[in-house]
Amino acid sequence: MKKVITEKIILDLHKSGKSKLPLSKDDIITPLAKDKIKELKIIIDFLTSEQIEPHSDLTNIIYIGSDHTGFALKKALKIFLESNGKIVYDLGTYDEKSCDYPDYAEAVAKKVKSRKDSFGIIIDATGIPSAIAANKIKGIRAATCYNEFTAWSARNHNNANILVLGGKTIGEESAKSILSKWLETNFEGGRHQKRLDKITKIENDNL
Numbered sequence: 007m008k009k010v011i012t013e014k015i016i017l018d019l020h021k022s023g024k025s026k027l028p029l030s031k032d033d034i035i036t037p038l039a040k041d042k043i044k045e046l047k048i049i050i051d052f053l054t055s056e057q058i059e060p061h062s063d064l065t066n067i068i069y070i071g072s073d074h075t076g077f078a079l080k081k082a083l084k085i086f087l088e089s090n091g092k093i094v095y096d097l098g099t100y101d102e103k104s105c106d107y108p109d110y111a112e113a114v115a116k117k118v119k120s121r122k123d124s125f126g127i128i129i130d131a132t133g134i135p136s137a138i139a140a141n142k143i144k145g146i147r148a149a150t151c152y153n154e155f156t157a158w159s160a161r162n163h164n165n166a167n168i169l170v171l172g173g174k175t176i177g178e179e180s181a182k183s184i185l186s187k188w189l190e191t192n193f194e195g196g197r198h199q200k201r202l203d204k205i206t207k208i209e210n211d212n213l
Contacts, residue, residue, distance in 0.1 A: 013038040016048060026051040029066070035091055043093060050093065052123065065189070067124040069117040071097040071110035073136075076129025076173035078102070079181055083127065086182050111139035115146045118167050126168035127185070133172035140168050144209060147202075152176060154187040161191035163198045 011029070016039050019027060026049045029035075035043070043050070050066055068087055072080040077099055087094045097113040099105050107130045118126040126148070128136040133150040140148035148168035149160035152175065160166040169188050171181055193199075 009033045011035040011039045013042050015039065016042040016046065019048065020046045025049055035093070037088065040088065040093055044095070050123070065123055065125050066091070066093055067121060068092050068094045068127060069097055069114045069124060070094055070127040070129075071114040072099060072129035072173065073105050073107040073110055073131075074099055074102045075131040076171070079171065079173040079178060080127075080129050082178050083129075083181060083185060086185070107136050108139040111136040111148075112143065115140040115143040115148065115168060119143055119145050124167075125189070127171070128168060129171045129173045131172060131174040133170045133175065137168075137170040140170065144213070147205075151184050151188065153180075154183055157184045157188040158191050161188055162194050165193035165198070165202060 011033055013036065016027070027043070028051050070080055070084060084094050084096060095117070097117065098110055111128050114126040114128050118124050128140060128148065130136045137148045137150045140146050146168060147164055147166045148170050149164060149166040150170045151157040151160055152172070157169065169185065171184065
């Protein structure tokens with residue numbers, strides 16, 4: 007049954023000394039509750055009758071970052087994600103002053119690596135340099151996507167865990183469409199897992 011998670015529920019959970027919130031993928035978290043979850047560092051514990059695939063559509067935790075060229079789009083996507091019940095952690099930048107994209111790509115990649123139940127989103131001018139930077143972190147599969155098909159393929163075939171977008175190459179509505187397709191697509195596994203295993207071997211052999 008779908009539940010609405012309110013601020014009071016989070017406060018009561020915290021007062022009881024618990025730090026984990028059992029949650030099904032159909033539950034709705036109110037904006038005030040999301041703020042309290044962040045503030046009190048509550049851990050979301052997803053409930054499912056089956057094994058949850060890492061980086062599946064049950065993912066509710068999103069780490070987002072951008073450089074100055076992606077700041078405006080980041081701001082819009084953060085609102086979009088939160089309105090769809092996602093818990094979003096903004097890792098910067100926090101204004102449009104010139105800055106260096108590797109700093110934010112690294113920050114998002116390290117967070118995603120540390121939490122297998124999360125996705126990352128990074129935005130720069132083209133989506134290319136931040137993907138290069140993020141993919142230097144072992145275990146990260148950052149994919150630059152520019153339409154719904156590339157988003158679907160990155161998830162379904164490559165089990166990508168970070169979506170990289172170009173703030174100067176796509177508009178806000180296109181970005182939302184790409185992001186929606188990304189979030190609703192699961193990894194197929196099978197022959198694609200075999201190929202990912204080969205990528206992992208390359209990664210491990212060249213540390």
